[in-house]
Amino acid sequence: AKTHHHEFDVQETPVKRLCRTHNIITVNGKFPGPTLAVRNGDTLVIKVTNRARYNVTLHWHGIRQMRTPWADGPEYVTQCPIRPGATYTYRFTIENQEGTLWWHAHSRWLRATVYGAIIIFPKSGSSYPFPKPNLEVPIILGEWWDRNIIDVMRQALFTGAAPNVSDAYTINGQPGDLYRCSSKATKKISVKSGETVLLRVINAALNQQLFFTVANHKLTVVEADASYHKPFTTRVIMVGPGQTTNVLLTADQPPARYYMAASAYATAQNAPFDNTTTTAILEYKNARRRSSSSPVLPQLPAFNDTATTTAFTSQLRSIPSNAKVPTKIDKKLFFTVGLGVVNCAPGPRCQGPNNTRFAASMNNVSFVLPRRTSLLQAYYQNIPGVFTTDFPRVPPVKFNYTGNVSRALWQPRFATKLYKLKYGSNVQIVLQDTAIFSTEDHPIHLHGYHFFVVGQGFGNFNPQTDTSRFNLVDPPVRNTIDVPVGGWAVIRFVADNPGVWLFHCHIDSHLTWGLAMSFLxxxxxxxxxxxxxxPADLPTC
Ligand code: C2O
Structure with missing residues (x-):
């Protein structure tokens, strides 16, 4: 195994998109940031220097960080932020993970532009469980704002329902052909007829589930969230924020140019829906001469096409030899996940409907980050008064979660509550969407772990009928589960990695509103x- 040393300088960089230039935060002046390519078993040493004017931390999304929670990165959870001018070195080893993951800032909304791919190849001497592709390309889906992202975040925090639609979706940082001033820089992938390409699709968008498809081509899914899965073919994949999906594509169509495209999957009622499509181009080398004609456009599902999403996710199955699903459960948890509003005194920080502002919660607790120190430091150094460990195991009130009930029933309480797990215990969590404000599909991410998704469905989870249908044979293995809109999902894992681990919605507006908790x-x-x-250089608050 190898040790890879990198220097990441977080800085302000002028970047031109959609005909205009503005300063964004980048790593080493690159947008998207540098790709980390390693092998399973390798160690990464990344020295981060903050040359920007905001606090920052970096998170290696999906990396398990066995025994190294100090390198995980969410600010005020596992570390204090790296102040402007300061330095912190992240050091961690990849243990038994292969495939595509990604890294991103984990400080307010800076991940809008601070992100990059992590590619984990098999150990030397071993290979993929599928035929070696001719070409491998990261496809990073994102969102672009014409404004300063911290201003966008503040607006989301204090206003009503439709504050912050991005100005473009992007592929590898480029809006693509269909947007103004974007043609020249559109991402292009050149193939020869008959070649196979591995597309490593990452959804780095801040607030948006995305469909992804390639005109006239089939996609064979082989891996998700850095776990190999049983291959299956599909026309379209749905990727939630935080998730990654590897697909194989064979250039088996008439030589021409084809768009690959991503568009929104927006499930919330009254969602601020942006009906734009970002594109890249798949071009056959032998077709280049007559490339004056415009590429073939794919058909994308409608933005509210939940049926296509369900059809896609229900086909995802792990390779059973990888799956040791816990069967005896030590801790059965039931968490509601959802949006709500809290009453507030009229003013600039209270811009929701009828003197309210948004608050999201799990089991009616809206998560508050500490400021004095990080949760992990507080635990490790026994600093009292930073958090409590009474996060509720089940919702404090039982009701018809996806029915039409009063908002008054569920006014979230703001608190820093953790849930304590014994080392090695087998954990099951039912995640139940609520309809208190509006039902929505929530991509819930667990730091420090991946987990088995043993079941999902619509409506309220019913322990009698739904438990018997769990898939304990070949359930998908993920680090981010997209809880279906107005529905539920059940995950299982073994608590074999000590530390403080954030568990949250990967839609940043929901995270900002408090849709999070942490496990200890x-x-x-x-x-x-x-x-x-x-580490000796761990930042202090
Ligand atoms: Cu991808 Cu808590 O993050």
Whole structure:
């Protein structure tokens, strides 16, 4: 195994998109940021220097960080932010993970432009469980704002329902052909007839589930969230924010140019829907001469096409030899996930309908980050008064979660509550969407883990009828589960990684509104079951 050293300088960089230039935050002046390409078993040492005027932290999304929670990155959860002018070195080893993941800022909304791909190849001497492709390309889906992202975030925090639609969706940082002033820089992938391409699709968008498809071509899904899955073919994939999906594509169509495209999957009632499509171009090398004709456009599903999403996700199956699904459960948890509003005194910070502002919650607790220190430091150094460990195991009130009930029933409480798990315990969590404000599809991400998705469905989870239908044989393995709109999903994992681990909606507006909680997984008995000591350069608050 190898150790890779990188220097990441977080800085302000002028970038031109949609005919205009403005300053964004980047790593090393690149947008998207640098790709990290490693092998399973390798170690990464990334020295981050903050040359921007905002606090920043970086998160390696989906990397398990076994015993190294100090390198996970969410600000005020596992570390204090890296102040302007300061430096922090992230150091971690890839343990038994292969495929595509990504890294991103985990400080307010800076991940809008601070992100890049992580590619984990098999150990040397081993290979993919599918035929080696001729070409491999990261396809990073994102969103572009014409404005300063911190201003966009403030607006989302204090206003009503439709504050912050982005100005474009992007592929590898480019809006693509169909947007103004964007043609020249549109991402192009050149293939020869008969070649196979591995597309490593990452949804780095801040607030948007996205459909992705390629005109006239079939996609064979082989991996999701850095776990191999049983291959299946589909015309379109749906990727929630935070998720990654690897697909194989064979250039088996008449030599020409074809658009690959992504568009919104927006499920919320009254969602601020942006009906734009971002494109890249798949061009056959032998077709280049007559490339004056415009590329073939694919058919994308309608923005509210939940049926296509369900059809796609229900086909995802892990390779059973990878799956050791816990069957005896030590902790059965039931968390509601959803949006709500809280009453507030009229003023600039209270811009929702009828003197309210948005607040999102799990089990009616709207998560508040500490400021004095990080949760992990507070735990490790026994600093009292930073958090409590009474996060409710089940909702404090039972009701018809997806029915039409009064908002008054569910006014979220703001608190920093953790849920404590014993090392090695088998955990099951039912995630239940609520209809308090509006039902919505929530991509829920667990730091430090991946988990089995043993079931999902619409309406209210019914323990009698739904439990018997769990897939304990080949359930998908993910680090981010898209809980269906007005529905539920059930995940299982073994709590084998001690630390404090954020569990949250990967839609940043929902995260900002508090749709998060944290697990505290206690140390086990031996050194290999315990958190390593903190690095000497860990920032202080
Ligand atoms: Cu991809 Cu908490 O993040």
């Amino acid at each position: 997984v206690e140390n086990g008995k031996g050194k290999l079951q315990s958190i390593e000591p903190p």
